[in-house]
Amino acid sequence: MLSGLSSTTNLSVEQLLERFSSGSLRQRRSLIPTIENRADELAALGTAVMDGFDPEGDDWAAGWLLQVFQRQQPQALLPLLGSSSGWFSAPSAVGIDYSPLQRDLLAEQFEDADRFTSRILRQLAGEEAERRGYVYFSEVPPMQAQDLISLDRLWTAYSQGRFGFTAQARLLAALNGRYDRLWPRIGWKQEGVWTRYPGSFNWTISAPEGHMPLVNQLRGVRLMDSLLNHPALVSRR
Structure with a gap:
């Protein structure tokens, strides 16, 4: 059960990521400032930071993590994106490049x-x-x-x-x-x-x-x- 989201300073970065990836909409949005403040710790997790997310989905928590890295830890995006065109899959039935x-x-x-x-x-x-x-x-x-x-x-x-x-x-x-x-x-x-x-x-x-x-x-x-x-x-x- 998720509780105590207002007290996040003592959470490990793994616990913070778990709460951000699995919480309710309200809980996730309450964690946005903490995610931004601890971007360096999250980036240190490497590719494991995205393990709880599905590139075939549309989870905005994953998108927000990537946007935070884009602003604060751009070097963290390189191993996450590699040579791909983006972290999320975006198929097209008519060959459009998204x-x-x-x-x-x-x-x-x-x-x-x-x-x-x-x-x-x-x-x-x-x-x-x-x-x-x-x-x-x-x-x-x-x-x-x-x-x-x-x-x-x-x-x-x-x-x-x-x-x-x-x-x-x-x-x-x-x-x-x-x-x-x-x-x-x-x-x-x-x-x-x-x-x-x-x-x-x-x-x-x-x-x-x-x-x-x-x-x-x-x-x-x-x-x-x-x-x-x-x-x-x-x-x-």
């Missing part, structure tokens, strides 16, 4: 990650969407399930579980499907969110839950509704 997205999310370059995601959604939608520069809601259902899952998993894993399509769907469900209530909750403008003018968007981990990635609402909610209800993403809720 290593740029992993690099951007790892470095908390969320605007670049969002642009990559938008580009991939157009690619998954087909040549016409790429040519026109945006996706129609009718082009969403045929999108490859594996690729939508990879996009969503990476956003989830590298955002403390705060961003991604399933995070947006979870919030929408809690608001009884009311998009007019969702927009202010996630910090979007109801009349459209496709613009990226300076100061109009928060590209940090402190943004409201569900804030990223952007989905074009200039033509109404049908695109986002179709995306969030794609069977591949519904299966992840």
Whole structure:
């Protein structure tokens, strides 16, 4: 049974890691400052630091550890990543390389990650969407399930579980499907969110839950509704 999470100074680094990897959402988030303060001890564990996590999953505790190392102990990432494109697996049914997205999310370059995601959604939608520069809601259902899952998993894993399509769907469900209530909750403008003018968007981990990635609402909610209800993403809720 997990208890006494407020008293972490006497925990061994192995005990701290166990609590961070197996605790509840609230318990994990309470440990974030301690994880950052003890990054050097965690890095000293070498590759064993990730033994309790699954690269096929979307555990944000694993993603946060990697982001802490990126900021404070970048040398610790070399044995963890090796020559791979990222610690998390990100398969594609159509040969898309998701290593740029992993690099951007790892470095908390969320605007670049969002642009990559938008580009991939157009690619998954087909040549016409790429040519026109945006996706129609009718082009969403045929999108490859594996690729939508990879996009969503990476956003989830590298955002403390705060961003991604399933995070947006979870919030929408809690608001009884009311998009007019969702927009202010996630910090979007109801009349459209496709613009990226300076100061109009928060590209940090402190943004409201569900804030990223952007989905074009200039033509109404049908695109986002179709995306969030794609069977591949519904299966992840």
